[in-house]
Amino acid sequence: MADIPADQSAGIMRAADGRPLKVALARAQTRARRRAFLLVAPLLFFVLVTFVVPIGQMLHRSVHNPTFVDNMPQVAAWFRDTPAGTEPDEAALAALIAYLAAAAEARTIGAVGTRVNYEMQGTRSLFTAAGRRAGRLEAPYREALLDIDAKWGDPALWSTMRQVSTAYTANFYLAAVDRTRDLDGSVTRVAPDRAVYLTLFQRTFLLSALITFLCLLLGFPIAHLLATLPLRYSNLLMILVLLPFWTSLLVRTTAWMVILQGQGVLNNALVSLGIIGDTGRVELMYNQAGTVIAMTHILLPFMVLPLYSVMRTINPSYVRAARSLGATSWTAFRRVYLPQTLPGIGAGSLLVFILAVGYYITPALVGGASGQLISNLIAFHMQNSLNWSLAAALAALLLAAVLALYWLYDRLVGVDNMKLG
Amino acid sequence: MAVERGDAAFVAFEHVQKSYDGETLVVKDLNLSIGKGEFLTMLGPSGSGKTTCLMMLAGFETATHGEIRLAGRPINNIPPHKRGIGMVFQNYALFPHMTVAENLAFPLQVRNLGKAEIEAKIKRALDMVQMGRFGGRRPAQLSGGQQQRIALARALVFEPELVLMDEPLGALDKQLREHMQFEIKHLHDALGVTVVYVTHDQSEALTMSDRVAVFNDGRIQQLAPPEELYERPANSFVAQFIGENNTLPGTVETIADGACTVRLAGGELIEAVPVNVSAAGERTTVSIRPERVEFKPERLPPGARTVEAEVLEFIYMGDTFRTRMRVAGNDNFVMKCRNSIGQRKLEPGERVAIGWVTPDARALDPH
Amino acid sequence: MKRMLFLTSTLMCVGFAAAAQGELNIVSWGGAYGASQMEAYHKPYMALTGIKINSIDADNPATPIKAQVEAGNVSIDIADVEPSDLVRLCDEGALEVLPIDELPDGADGTPAADDFIEGGLYDCGVGTIVYSTLIAYRTDTGVAPTSSADFFDLEKFPGKRGLRKGAKYSLELALMADGVPPAEVYDVLGTPEGVDRAFAKLDTIKDQVIWWEAGAQPPQLLADGEVVMTTAYNGRIFNAMMEENQPFALLWPNQIYDFNLWVIPKGAPHKDAAWEFIKWSTDTQRLADQAGFISYGPARKSSSPLVGLFKDGKTEMGPHMPTNPDYVADALTTDIEFWADHDIELNERFNAWLAAS
Ligand SMILES: Nc1ncnc2c1ncn2[C@@H]1O[C@H](COP(=O)(O)OP(=O)(O)O)[C@@H](O)[C@H]1O
Numbered sequence A: 001m002a003d004i005p006a007d008q009s010a011g012i013m014r015a016a017d018g019r020p021l022k023v024a025l026a027r028a029q030t031r032a033r034r035r036a037f038l039l040v041a042p043l044l045f046f047v048l049v050t051f052v053v054p055i056g057q058m059l060h061r062s063v064h065n066p067t068f069v070d071n072m073p074q075v076a077a078w079f080r081d082t083p084a085g086t087e088p089d090e091a092a093l094a095a096l097i098a099y100l101a102a103a104a105e106a107r108t109i110g111a112v113g114t115r116v117n118y119e120m121q122g123t124r125s126l127f128t129a130a131g132r133r134a135g136r137l138e139a140p141y142r143e144a145l146l147d148i149d150a151k152w153g154d155p156a157l158w159s160t161m162r163q164v165s166t167a168y169t170a171n172f173y174l175a176a177v178d179r180t181r182d183l184d185g186s187v188t189r190v191a192p193d194r195a196v197y198l199t200l201f202q203r204t205f206l207l208s209a210l211i212t213f214l215c216l217l218l219g220f221p222i223a224h225l226l227a228t229l230p231l232r233y234s235n236l237l238m239i240l241v242l243l244p245f246w247t248s249l250l251v252r253t254t255a256w257m258v259i260l261q262g263q264g265v266l267n268n269a270l271v272s273l274g275i276i277g278d279t280g281r282v283e284l285m286y287n288q289a290g291t292v293i294a295m296t297h298i299l300l301p302f303m304v305l306p307l308y309s310v311m312r313t314i315n316p317s318y319v320r321a322a323r324s325l326g327a328t329s330w331t332a333f334r335r336v337y338l339p340q341t342l343p344g345i346g347a348g349s350l351l352v353f354i355l356a357v358g359y360y361i362t363p364a365l366v367g368g369a370s371g372q373l374i375s376n377l378i379a380f381h382m383q384n385s386l387n388w389s390l391a392a393a394l395a396a397l398l399l400a401a402v403l404a405l406y407w408l409y410d411r412l413v414g415v416d417n418m419k420l421g
Numbered sequence B: 001m002a003v004e005r006g007d008a009a010f011v012a013f014e015h016v017q018k019s020y021d022g023e024t025l026v027v028k029d030l031n032l033s034i035g036k037g038e039f040l041t042m043l044g045p046s047g048s049g050k051t052t053c054l055m056m057l058a059g060f061e062t063a064t065h066g067e068i069r070l071a072g073r074p075i076n077n078i079p080p081h082k083r084g085i086g087m088v089f090q091n092y093a094l095f096p097h098m099t100v101a102e103n104l105a106f107p108l109q110v111r112n113l114g115k116a117e118i119e120a121k122i123k124r125a126l127d128m129v130q131m132g133r134f135g136g137r138r139p140a141q142l143s144g145g146q147q148q149r150i151a152l153a154r155a156l157v158f159e160p161e162l163v164l165m166d167e168p169l170g171a172l173d174k175q176l177r178e179h180m181q182f183e184i185k186h187l188h189d190a191l192g193v194t195v196v197y198v199t200h201d202q203s204e205a206l207t208m209s210d211r212v213a214v215f216n217d218g219r220i221q222q223l224a225p226p227e228e229l230y231e232r233p234a235n236s237f238v239a240q241f242i243g244e245n246n247t248l249p250g251t252v253e254t255i256a257d258g259a260c261t262v263r264l265a266g267g268e269l270i271e272a273v274p275v276n277v278s279a280a281g282e283r284t285t286v287s288i289r290p291e292r293v294e295f296k297p298e299r300l301p302p303g304a305r306t307v308e309a310e311v312l313e314f315i316y317m318g319d320t321f322r323t324r325m326r327v328a329g330n331d332n333f334v335m336k337c338r339n340s341i342g343q344r345k346l347e348p349g350e351r352v353a354i355g356w357v358t359p360d361a362r363a364l365d366p367h
Numbered sequence C: 001m002k003r004m005l006f007l008t009s010t011l012m013c014v015g016f017a018a019a020a021q022g023e024l025n026i027v028s029w030g031g032a033y034g035a036s037q038m039e040a041y042h043k044p045y046m047a048l049t050g051i052k053i054n055s056i057d058a059d060n061p062a063t064p065i066k067a068q069v070e071a072g073n074v075s076i077d078i079a080d081v082e083p084s085d086l087v088r089l090c091d092e093g094a095l096e097v098l099p100i101d102e103l104p105d106g107a108d109g110t111p112a113a114d115d116f117i118e119g120g121l122y123d124c125g126v127g128t129i130v131y132s133t134l135i136a137y138r139t140d141t142g143v144a145p146t147s148s149a150d151f152f153d154l155e156k157f158p159g160k161r162g163l164r165k166g167a168k169y170s171l172e173l174a175l176m177a178d179g180v181p182p183a184e185v186y187d188v189l190g191t192p193e194g195v196d197r198a199f200a201k202l203d204t205i206k207d208q209v210i211w212w213e214a215g216a217q218p219p220q221l222l223a224d225g226e227v228v229m230t231t232a233y234n235g236r237i238f239n240a241m242m243e244e245n246q247p248f249a250l251l252w253p254n255q256i257y258d259f260n261l262w263v264i265p266k267g268a269p270h271k272d273a274a275w276e277f278i279k280w281s282t283d284t285q286r287l288a289d290q291a292g293f294i295s296y297g298p299a300r301k302s303s304s305p306l307v308g309l310f311k312d313g314k315t316e317m318g319p320h321m322p323t324n325p326d327y328v329a330d331a332l333t334t335d336i337e338f339w340a341d342h343d344i345e346l347n348e349r350f351n352a353w354l355a356a357s
């Protein structure tokens, strides 16, 4: 006590060396904090580089597409300086044609055409065709352009070009929910034969919910067995559950094909058992059934593991207590066991649902047409159409939906109540 | 449920055996009858099969062989929830997702009682364990002792005639444990309920029970009221397990008319009551309680045989003195004396002659 | 967003791996076709030059090119693509412009520019084969379609059909089955009514279609009995018939012609070595060699006389070539510019059509 003098007059506690106690404490803690920060710094950096930056880039890309501005800056400037609906004058057309010629030369004409084509179907060829002949065009340019294709006179085309002439745009989000802008810029639905994303979002969430439910249905008894069986049996069972983790996707998918296809093992067995006729073979592949079956299999461990880790901590005496208090085994399960597994059910379901929403390889391989999910279209725009902005917008919507779900879960169940294992 | 015949036991185990793995018997030929209103304790070391017996009675384990009867009715095939037996678990098993009141309501709800009746019973049960104000709390918000009371209240709230308790006080600290022992005993007396109580703590068994069944190795070693258990252990296991005990191995020299003489390892001859010996020449262990050993000749009956003892250690314990001495080659022979007026403290190295009254020396089986 | 991460990181990894010298990364279509290139080009070239060729399979090798060029991480040196993709990628600046006048003359002395079949030479790519997409079926089930109309006739030929997943080929086949003569297919498809008409025709079999993506799938689907008939690349079916003795047959009428061409992505790591390989592999003899391993026609006229027997040493390749005069009468030649301009638009429409149930 004596070596920690209290500065009574000022009411400040001082450390042995005379510094105020608060300062000494802060200094001691700063050192500990700095060390802790150094320990997590690599992880922080890793997360930043692999997660935060790419997601930021994605979000940026979903509202930013400078293809048109970059390749045709003067034309873009003309759109910026004139009010909407202005007829293009000869000077603007001359600039347009000059750029078309230059873009054709630089081989960027396709990119420009593609950018306009994103917003207005069937316009890419206008640009490539005009680009090929732009060098030879002479005034009056309006007539010359119309001569190449009458569509150059379409106000809708000019309205679309005006829309793409700014680098920042919300149009990709509109497209991602099957909306487009019409001539006067107001938002409308796309033609029914082009609407696809809302259907797929809906299907994705419905199928994911179904898959989550099936995983729960199958995973619950498995997890319970795992938690209650003697170790040597439960280890074996655990290996079976984890098997999907240890086999490559291709092997698994091939296995599913062998089992599920029309002439596959399952159907052959059913036919030879006389359960179904040879003509009545069940379609389990290349449709939603295929997607659901395969994804349930793949995602099952993500349900089982959190459930298992929760169930393992539930003392069997709870159910025994309930039974001794007069509850039937069903009542004991429903009112005593089940409520205690809720944290595991919540964690497993959230995990499976979120993973299912983002899956695309399995549906692509076994889902046929009806088993495709929104991620397959994101992949399509990433890899085939290369409309990365639209892919980013779709992915951002998916991310938002998942975050919303997480928020809802937190409100209803509480994230603290989640047990991931 | 009522006992039909006056002499029939309320709970009866008849030739009950239990094996978990089909190789070893965890419970071996158990025969036990428990009277209505009795407080019976199963006492024994860990792994001796006490919990197994309790679980068979509650219906969570099935007997491999034999019959268990409750109020004269065989219950081997009755599921646990129809047995109407209250149970208190070592970890209390209070449902963590329910409040205290909901926990207590549970057995009443599954019995389809009316709302008002349920509330009345909950209130009475909570008052009974002095927890009236805690109905709205979750188990996690209660201390260990409070949880214990709630577990007790829950086991009693539906008024079972039989309550089973498996080491219910095992998780409490010493002071609280002793307090709860008293309360449980008090409740038993007040309600007249039959209690089967499991513990490995002998002082708990002795203070609470009407009768104690001492378990070891899947068998009941002795079934007796606490006093008899302490005073007259039936074998050396019970003698060792209950209270402190000095053992002197030896050989029976003569035996006749409820008395025998035993030649100890050091050649000394002592007198003892034959319990597990029947013929001269048998090996035996003579058991003597430390507090029944005397070293002052005037306090021994005239003509009593004495044995030479060398004092090794003197321990001051407040109310008592413990003197460790070497007797007939046994270095751990303990004598316990009350710290009464004028009590003499023996010095290490001192040699004294010690003795006892013959009924306190019991010739038991050699182990 | 996980996808994007995945893609970026994969591209980065491949990018690093390809940095070594003396290597060429060639992306092609895999399966029997990839094997024929391995035998005819890659193995001899590796033996000749010591350059290591990494052969990589893709469902469509054009797909990763733009992604790599955009990401600035090109690992592919050479890709084997269809002309429509070539034109589209070339227009968007994703391909190297090649000095095609450096290509060797034909064996008969014809300058390269004249030796290649019309549509087999571009300033961004050099043709290797002529192949066709056509209807294939099993001969052992009593199913013997005789026209593309039969492909859409579920009453006469019940059962599942295989179609390549995508607008290209599906729409053309639908229009021809609906009675549009091959010469008018692209005129019709150029109008909104024509597109509607093609999708309406596809609607009639939509619930019976198994969509395939990789060229190796159709022979497998046929072999497994999963489909009674399917569109397929003719060489894949030929090889399954020759090498696995599969009871398959091809329906030549209304076959859809196309080329495969070598291209070099913009910024390819071994651009010069890639061009050397392309010059070598597209000479008269090499192109003729490939036809010995798969029934695709060589892109040079001068190679045709050199095409002889299949590698089994007894099968005449002539009757199995898409270029056989007997088969060209009602064949359809893919309109490259049409697809370059309409590929994205029609595929988006196709996706929407596919997703609508
Ligand atoms: N569920 C079980 N499965 C297998 N063996 C068990 C089981 N429960 C108890 N045992 C074994 O039975 C013996 C008696 O256990 P138990 O009745 O719990 O003893 P106690 O309650 O007296 O400590 C011990 O050897 C124990 O290992």
Ligand SMILES: [Mg+2]
Pocket (backbone or CB within 6 Å): B047, B050, B051, B052
């Ligand atoms: Mg026990």
